[in-house]
Amino acid sequence: MTAMTCSGAAVALALWAALGDAAGAERASAVVGAIVGLAGLVASVYALRRGGSEGGGAVRAGGRGAVAAGGSVIGNAIGADSRVTGAVPAPRGAAGPDRPVSARGEGAVAAGGDVAGNALGEGGEVGG
Incomplete structure (x- = not known):
């Protein structure tokens, strides 16, 4: 009303x-x-x-361990015994995706922005 x-x-x-x-x-x-x-x-x-997505883009992850991000993915440890040590790089300030971001399948990873300084998988490590 x-x-x-x-x-x-x-x-x-x-x-x-x-x-x-x-x-x-x-x-x-x-x-x-x-x-x-x-x-x-x-x-x-x-x-x-x-969903409140201003860009109208869909971000979806499907499958065991799948990861999808609509923006930058910086300084993350994903997986058993994974770690990020030291300084994490700063994002470049890039805008989010202008189209859908999708990750499908076991362990799939997708991002709509920067991907830096990440430890992905079992026992992964990123040092600064």
Whole structure:
């Protein structure tokens, strides 16, 4: 509902309560409140399902151990006994992907930005 519609409904309910049946106005306001609450819930679920991705790109990972990132992947240790030591390189400030990023299959890795200073796999190590 728009703000004007909500304001109009509030004024109508107040007039109904002041000039007529207060009990009826109370029931009507409960119904209007329930409808507005339901509309808010629907809007929230829609926003969450959309994912809030401003670029509109989908980032998906499928398969055991698959990793997909929509931006830079810098200074991470992924895998058993993996570690990154020392200074981690700074990202170059590149924007996120302008198309979907996808990683499919066991252990697949995909990124939409820089990939630097990462230890991937079992026992991997990156030193600075």
